[in-house]
Amino acid sequence: MNEEGGAQAQGPTPVSRGFRGRRRAGSDAARVPPGQYVTDDFPVLSAGPTPHHPLEWWSFTILGAVDEQRSWSWDEFRGLPSETVTVDIHCVTKWSKLDTVWTGVSVDTLLDGVETSAEYAMVSSDGGYTTNLPLEDLRGGKGWVAYEYDGEPLEPEHGGPARLLVPHLYFWKSAKWVRGLELREEDEPGFWEGYGYHNYGDPWREQRYAGD
Amino acid sequence: MTDALDGNAIAGQLEEVFGREMTTARGVCASCGAASLLAEVVVYLRAPGTVARCRRCGALLMVLVTIRETTCVDLRGLASLDPRPMEV
Amino acid sequence: MAGATLRRRLSWQLATVVELVEETPRTKTIVLQAPGWTGHRAGQHVDVRLTAEDGYQAQRSYSIASAPEDDQLALTVERLDDGEVSPYLVDELRPGDELELRGPIGGYFVWEESLGGPLLLIGGGSGIVPLHSIIRHHRALGSTVPARLLYSARSLDDVLYHDELTGAGDVDVRLTLTREQPDGWHGYRRRIDGELLREVAWPPAERPLVYVCGPTGFVETAATELVELGHEPSRIRTERFGPT
Numbered sequence: 001m002n003e004e005g006g007a008q009a010q011g012p013t014p015v016s017r018g019f020r021g022r023r024r025a026g027s028d029a030a031r032v033p034p035g036q037y038v039t040d041d042f043p044v045l046s047a048g049p050t051p052h053h054p055l056e057w058w059s060f061t062i063l064g065a066v067d068e069q070r071s072w073s074w075d076e077f078r079g080l081p082s083e084t085v086t087v088d089i090h091c092v093t094k095w096s097k098l099d100t101v102w103t104g105v106s107v108d109t110l111l112d113g114v115e116t117s118a119e120y121a122m123v124s125s126d127g128g129y130t131t132n133l134p135l136e137d138l139r140g141g142k143g144w145v146a147y148e149y150d151g152e153p154l155e156p157e158h159g160g161p162a163r164l165l166v167p168h169l170y171f172w173k174s175a176k177w178v179r180g181l182e183l184r185e186e187d188e189p190g191f192w193e194g195y196g197y198h199n200y201g202d203p204w205r206e207q208r209y210a211g212d
Numbered sequence: 213m214t215d216a217l218d219g220n221a222i223a224g225q226l227e228e229v230f231g232r233e234m235t236t237a238r239g240v241c242a243s244c245g246a247a248s249l250l251a252e253v254v255v256y257l258r259a260p261g262t263v264a265r266c267r268r269c270g271a272l273l274m275v276l277v278t279i280r281e282t283t284c285v286d287l288r289g290l291a292s293l294d295p296r297p298m299e300v
Numbered sequence: 301m302a303g304a305t306l307r308r309r310l311s312w313q314l315a316t317v318v319e320l321v322e323e324t325p326r327t328k329t330i331v332l333q334a335p336g337w338t339g340h341r342a343g344q345h346v347d348v349r350l351t352a353e354d355g356y357q358a359q360r361s362y363s364i365a366s367a368p369e370d371d372q373l374a375l376t377v378e379r380l381d382d383g384e385v386s387p388y389l390v391d392e393l394r395p396g397d398e399l400e401l402r403g404p405i406g407g408y409f410v411w412e413e414s415l416g417g418p419l420l421l422i423g424g425g426s427g428i429v430p431l432h433s434i435i436r437h438h439r440a441l442g443s444t445v446p447a448r449l450l451y452s453a454r455s456l457d458d459v460l461y462h463d464e465l466t467g468a469g470d471v472d473v474r475l476t477l478t479r480e481q482p483d484g485w486h487g488y489r490r491r492i493d494g495e496l497l498r499e500v501a502w503p504p505a506e507r508p509l510v511y512v513c514g515p516t517g518f519v520e521t522a523a524t525e526l527v528e529l530g531h532e533p534s535r536i537r538t539e540r541f542g543p544t
Contacts (some may be wrong), residue, residue: 014351014398016398016399017397019350019388020352020356037356044215046256047259048270049216094356192261195277195286209280215516216542218538221540223361224310224405235407235409
C-alpha cells in the first residue's frame with residue numbers, strides 16, 4: 001500500500017522501469033472514481049486485532065436520539081428480512097473492487113418505525129473503532145449491515161460476523177465488526193475522521209482528507 | 213494478532229518524523245502502564261494510517277497519519293516516551 | 301550510539317542493480333551499488349520505494365543481507381504470491397535498473413561485538429536475512445563470541461545461503477525442515493516448539509542474547525517458549541515479517 005511522509009524535495013521521483021503494482025489493466029473508467037485503481041484482490045486493512053467473540057454474545061443496538069433503544073441478538077438479527085446486493089467499493093488507500101456481492105439487512109429495515117430528530121449517526125464496532133456519517137446516507141437503500149460476502153458467511157478478517165456496508169462512501173465508513181449506531185443531533189468525527197480524513201468521504205468528489 | 217507486525221516495521225517512518233532512531237525508545241502505555249521499546253509494540257500497517265498498540269493490553273499507543281506529505285503523530289496513548297538508547 | 305554531531309537525515313537515494321543472484325526459485329539477492337551509502341550495522345534494513353509511470357507508488361522494507369564489511373550492499377527478497385512489490389523485485393528487476401531506497405534503518409535488531417553473547421539466532425523463512433548479515437559480520441570480525449543459529453525452512457531447497465552458513469564452522473547451525481526432508485535427514489523435521497528450543501538454546505543461566513526473526517506467528521512462538529524456559533525477555537530481540 002502506498003505510505004509516504006515528509007518526502008524531501010529532490011525533484012521528481014524516478015520511475016521504476018516496468019513497475020505497475022497490482023493494478024488491473026483495462027478497467028471501466030466510468031465506474032472508477034478519480035485516483036482509484038481496480039483490484040481483483042480483497043485487501044485487508046485494519047487498525048487492530050480481528051475480534052473473535054462467540055455469536056451468543058453478539059448484539060446490534062440502535063441508541064441515542066431515539067424514543068426507544070433497539071437491540072437484536074444474532075438469531076433475532078438473522079431473522080430479519082435481508083437482501084443481496086452487488087456494489088462497487090472504494091477504499092481511501094486507492095483500491096476499488098467492482099461487483100462485490102453482499103447479503104445483509106438494510107439499515108432502512110433496522111430503522112423502520114424509529115422516531116428520531118437526529119441527523120447524524122456514529123457507528124461503533126468491536127475494538128473501539130468508530131466512524132460518523134449523516135443519517136440520510138444510511139437510509140434510502142444506501143446502507144446495510146452485511147453478514148455474507150460472495151454468498152459465504154463474512155470472514156472475521158473482512159469484518160465478520162457483520163459489518164456496515166455503505167458503498168457510496170469510502171470504505172473506511174463501512175465499519176467492520178459493527179455493533180451499533182448512535183443517532184445524534186450533532187455530528188462528531190469518528191476514528192479516522194478525527195485524524196484528518198474527510199468528514200463525509202465521497203469517492204466521486206475525491207474527498208479523502210479534511211479540506212478536500 | 214497474526215497479521216500484526218512490530219515497531220521495526222515503522223522504524224523508517226518514525227525516524228523521519230522524530231529525526232532520530234526511535235525503535236530503541238522506551239514507551240509507557242497510558243492505559244495499563246506497561247513499558248516497552250517501540251520496536252516491540254504491536255503495529256498495524258494496513259489501514260488509512262499506522263496504528264501502534266500496547267502488547268500487553270491492546271490499547272492504542274500511537275497513530276501516524278500521512279496526509280498530503282505531512283505526517284501527524286498522535287502520542288496520546290503513551291504516558292511517556294523516552295528516546296534514550298537502550299542499555300544492554 | 302554516542303551523541304553524534306552529524307545528524308544524518310534519512311533521505312531517499314538511488315542505487316543501481318549490479319547483480320541478481322537466485323537463492324531459491326522464489327528468492328533473489330539483489331546486489332546494489334549505492335553511491336550515497338554510508339554503511340550499516342548488521343541486522344538493519346532499508347525501505348525500498350517503487351514508482352510507476354503514472355506516479356503510483358508502493359513502499360516496502362527489506363533486511364540488508366550483506367555485512368557492514370562487504371564491498372557491496374545486498375538485499376534478499378522473497379516473492380510473495382500476492383505481493384505487489386516483491387514479484388517486481390524478484391521477477392522483473394534487471395542489472396542496470398535503478399532502485400530508490402533509504403537507510404540504513406533500525407537500532408534495535410542489530411548486533412555488534414560489544415553486545416556480547418552467547419549469540420542465539422533464530423530465523424523462520426526469510427527471517428534468516430538479517431541474521432545472515434549478523435553471521436557475516438561475526439565472521440568478518442573473527443569474533444569468538446559463541447554463536448548458534450536455529451533456522452526453520454520448509455525444505456532444504458528453501459534454505460537460503462546454505463553452503464555459506466554451514467561451510468565456515470564458526471556458527472553452530474541447526475536446521476529444522478518442516479514440510480519436506482531429504483533422504484537420510486537426521487535434523488529436526490518440525491515447527492519450532494518448546495522442546496526443540498530447550499534442546500538448541502543455551503541454558504537460561506548462560507544468558508544468551510537472542511535474535512528472533514520471521515513471520516509473526518513464528519516469532520511469537522519462539523519468544524513465548526523461550527520465556528517459558530526461563531530466558532530473560534530483555535535478552536530476546538524480535539523482528540516480525542509479514543505482508544504489508
